[in-house]
Amino acid sequence: MISTTPRPPRLDFDRCYRALAARDTRFDGQFVTVVHTTGIYCRPSCPARTPKPENVDFVLTAAAAAVRGFRACRRCLPDATPGSPLWNTDADLAARAMRLIADGVVDRDGVGGLAAALGYTERHLSRVLTAELGAGTVALARTHRATSARILLTGTDMSITDVAFAAGFSSVRQFNDTIREMYAATPTALRASVKNGSPRRSTAGDGISLKLPFRKPYDAAWTQYGLASHAVPGLEHWDGTTYRRSLTLPHGPAAVQLTFHDDHIAVRFDHLDMRDLGAAVNRIRRLCDLDADPVAVDRMLGADPMLGPLIAANPGIRIPGSVDGPETLIRVMMGQQVSVKAARTRIGALVAALGEPLPWDDEHLTHLFPAADAIAADGPRVLTGPARSIAAITAAAHACGQHMELHAGADASNLRADLLRLNGVGDWTADQVIMRVTGDPDVLTRSDLVIDRALADLGAAAEITATWRPWRSYASMHLWRRQLAHLIDEPQGELS
Secondary structure (H helix, E strand, O other): OOOOOOOOOOOOHHHHHHHHHHOOOOOEEEEEEEEOOOOOOEEOOOOOOOOOHHEEEEOHHHHHHHOOEEEEEOOOOOOOOOOOOOOHHHHOOHHHHHHHHHOOOOHHHHHHHHHHHOOOOOHHHHHHHHHHHHHOOHHHHHOOOHHHHHHHHOOOOHHHHHHHHHOOOOHHHHHHHHHHHHHHOHHHHHHOOOOOOOEEEOOOOEEEEEEEEEEOOOHHHHHHHHHHHHOOOEEEEEEOOEEEEEEEOOOOEEEEEEEOOEEEEOOOOOOHHHHHHHHHHHHHHHOOOOOOOHHHHHHHHHHOOOHHHHHHHHHOOEEEOOOOHHHHHHHHHHHHOHHHHHHHHHHHHHHHHOOEOOOOOOEEEOOOOOHHHHHHHOOOOOOOHHHHHHHHHHHHHHHHHHOOOOOOOHHHHHHHHHHHOOOOOOOHHHHHHHHHHHHOOOOOOOOOOOOHHHHOOOOOOOHHHHHHHHHHHHOOOHHHHOOHHHHHOOOOOOOO
């Protein structure tokens, strides 16, 4: 029997029902609708007839719906949406846990590994997740695996067995049982259900192509400029339309290719161990900030008299993300007080000297970013520049390899304290790392010359920035974009 457990307090019934009645796509991924009369759950924009208010309820996650006995709607596919912006914009334990669950930590290290990464006991973590999201750790991880499996079943031609293990299931039997329970269909039937819809994207060789959706609007020019201008030779490549880079993943290296479209990013992974697919997708979503809620951000910042024109000119700006915490820290430190071009050259030399060579031939991608332990051991021999800077970078690498938790689930305040204890890391560097690695939406980088100049040009006092909470990271991006408009609006040609 389907239960009617009360809604978590953060969901307002009337607001959610209005979004459901309007089939408002902006709320897809922010909550799901459970329909008691049919026993299914849907996304807010489901095209089916709107159920009566007395027959519906709203929960934050698909897992919360599943543990109550509801099944996913096969018409609107409620898991085929951008991820919840709560996982990015909230700094609480539940959001940090979800970021790591999406990265596959539970699949690789179990519930104990997730709890250890977050610094809590398994019991406390499960209690918090159940209270906040309506489901415990195991249920949330299970739903994430089922979502990954459905995407692969309906979006690729991978074999059923390969899909099972790529999604993180430990056996085909477990996979079959979960899919039946979640979707009321066998994996084969679920795949066949798309035969009258869009064609599946085939896998070629050892590569796999997927579409990663995002909420509109999306300022792709800003994201592309950031990726292109900072592309490190040997590690990354931009050809004018497509960004490529190598990735260090839990089960081995891979290469990824990104091409931007109006409503999604086309992604191709090559040389990927399929056990890493979930982690790889999650890291690309974070790199491009695909799960943000641009409407909420732009509505709030656009009401500011100074920022309003900037928001109107370039809606949907995103925060630059990170595919690896230690890499981001080292790159930010190596970019201090030098030009972007000089930083690319300096980082490229480090990659060539200490990065692990890729086990395949590629004209542009040749190495992985060096491991923290390698930089700590051999950095003094390879790095160039002031001795103090070299010592600071190698010490930071040592900290990453030994004790510092530098990942998407890190607590921002604790991470800031850890970073500021490192020699050579001040407020500017700490702000950059926290914003990119944790996705903190409320970082206004201190001692940033570009932001200071933008504020001065606009005739604004620094005190005004307090009114931009909790979206100061996005406000920072608009200020940066204003100052760099002459570069962003020009075509980004191939970088050597």
